[in-house]
Amino acid sequence: MSSSPPTDPAPETAFPPGPGRPRGPAGWSLRTRLVAALVGLLAVASLVVGGTTEVTLYRVLYDRIDGQVTAAADRATRALLDRGPPGG
Numbered sequence: 192m193s194s195s196p197p198t199d200p201a202p203e204t205a206f207p208p209g210p211g212r213p214r215g216p217a218g219w220s221l222r223t224r225l226v227a228a229l230v231g232l233l234a235v236a237s238l239v240v241g242g243t244t245e246v247t248l249y250r251v252l253y254d255r256i257d258g259q260v261t262a263a264a265d266r267a268t269r270a271l272l273d274r275g276p277p278g279g
Contacts, residue, residue, distance in 0.1 A: 216224065 216227070219227070
C-alpha cells in the first residue's frame with residue numbers, strides 16, 4: 192500500500208467505449224444528425240410562421256376595430272345631428 196492518493200484514470204479509459212459513452216455531434220450517426228437538423232429546421236420554420244401570423248393578425252384586427260369605431264362615431268354623430276341636442 193502506498194501513501195499517494197489514487198490518480199484519475201486517463202481520459203481514454205474514463206469512459207469505456209460502448210453505447211453509454213457520451214459523444215458530441217461529430218460522433219453521432221448520420222440518422223441522428225439528420226433528425227436533429229430537421230427538428231431544428233422545423234423549430235425555425237414554426238417560429239417564422241408564428242411570428243408572421245402574429246404580425247398579420249395584429250394589423251388586420253386593429254384595422255377592423257378602427258373601422259368599427261369610426262363607423263360607430265359616424266352613426267352617433269348623424270344621430271345627434273338628426274335629433275338635435277338632448278333636451279332641446
